[in-house]
Amino acid sequence: MSKKVIIVGGHGNISLRLARILGPTHAVKSIIRTRDHESDIKAASAEPVYLSLEDAPVSAFSAAFEGQDVVYFSAGAGGKGGPERTKAVDYEGAVKVFDAIEGVSGPKPRLILVSAIDVRNPERIPSYYDEKDLAVSARMRAAMDAYMHWKYEADKNLANRTAFKWTILRPSTLTDGPGTDRATIGKAHLGAPVSREDVAKTLALLADREDAAGLAIDLVGGDVPIDTGLDTFIARGETDFLV
Template structure:
């Protein structure tokens, strides 16, 4: 099945909590995703804010489109989704810890809401949204029951170190979980690396001591384009592990139990 896919944040770095602690400049999940999706025969449009990034996008097999999450109106994104007949929209954008809290709020929160509203504005069947967030977002002062003491210590350290990032990712998730007019899924990877993908991971109810490669996150994102509608409304945690990604995602979706512990 060939899909029409739009990636919001097609060149921007997808940051995890671990990245923001050291501000490393890693290869982007979005570029890996575009390359995988285009290679599988899907029609991919990647939204970027800087025309100088066009060459990087076309090299993946995707078509670039210049729009600004901060400055372009909601209607421009609705028009894009309509024009491309988008069936899946990925939100991979993020400020990456740059520009202070106001820019993080502008991109990670208001940019996400702009995307939600743009999908709402599509007439007829609306595209599925896959939002990239981060493991442990929304847990605030609580811990999932499966966390070990090591997990808890890591969570406390990271929550304190990048409180602004957690705040606005969580605020975006809180808005999304109330939306019912379109299908949505939240993928929440742990610490990201530029290691080659293994095709394996731990999915759902994960610990947070393991990192995951950006290539493997991209593979999971592409798989989520075609999982059954039963996946709608799920938040899915993902870290490095030893289970094949596709079957592990399918098994988690079949259980129908979300990893989201926040309060909308």
Template sequence: MVKFIIIGGGGKVAQYFTKQAVEEGHEVHSVIRNDGHSDELKKIGAKIHILSLEDASVPDFTSLFTEVNPDVVVFAAGAGGKEPGPDVIDYQGAVKIFDAMESSNKKRLILVGAVDVRTRDKGWPDWYNDEDKSTSDRVWKAIPTYLDAKLKAEIELHKRKQIQFTVVRPGGLTLDSAGQVQLGKTHLKQTSRELVGKVILAIATRKGLEGLTIDVMDGEGSIEDELTNVVDNEIDAWTG
């Protein structure tokens, strides 16, 4: 049994993850900003903690981590185009969690990022085709503040030597049922939210994926086979 704390527990990816984890016998502590999702989370077996990434302090999260003593922290929070915005939630909120993990000596983190988060002045990733480049330009033009906040969070995370992280970067999120998957260096496509939840759980319960940044797309492989491929080839999609 693995004990999880998931930040941003009310989101759809987080709820899929929570349901799957509880069904497999794990314990999930879901952190949400208010009680709006409490009933639905309790129905799927989550233990609820109300703390706002915007308003709570690092000591608040440190106290929570010390009290719950999780094996794995999952950061799945996102502003979603709403106030207070991605810089406050996706960047500053993530940094609060990094600080609280270090203060409470919690090491294992899975961070849900976004595909194509990168320092663009370094040029294109070498596996991108023309369609990927067109998609990248379009998405960065549409949601630059969000992607920039995700990038800053990842850059900061790479400085935290105490934290054993894996970054999961889904593509364009859909409400489709989970199917097969492609992991690692992928093209810019769509990803089922349910599938992302399954991938997070698989990563959290498997050794050898620490320090990797893994793109997640709908594909044609099984999660276990694709993770084995990532480990065997030491695929790291980090392009910061």
């Protein structure tokens, strides 16, 4: 069924791929900061909406979300601007979107948020992690401490929201290689990268998965068809996010 969707962080590499997948069958809007990106958004079969995640008020985002079925949050500082901007975009920007969805006067759209694998309370280690996972986790946290911290704070904030339905997708290291339509989904070991194309395909499938509400879903490279892996994970109903 065709849906109205809006993508926050519309000019990102995953977002553009997502818009291309959804555009032929859904009404897609993409939020961007600058008109310099307008042609890229239109080429991806989306309608540009001009808002700054850092500067626009919550009310402006609530207005943009009115009448939408799904909001995708795929924005991020991308390591630019240091820890302060990481906090401003990856945490404060995410919370602004959560607040804006709560501020929608009509039916609240669902939120599908892109986070990252191993975003968790650092004191709580998943029971299935092995020594290799612990080593990969330690390297990731040493290299991206602010990113992992503020992603965790944003995800923790979202996990306490009940006014709207939400799902978190937690991909591993991203590549620009071609998609395979296959992955490992749920309780995944760290290290296997996943293509941005396969992340976008998973996000697109989640547009129709209202039964994934309240779940955080790990996604790494693997051999299981993505749609099959999602079916199995959602049927199990166990989130991957450790508060």
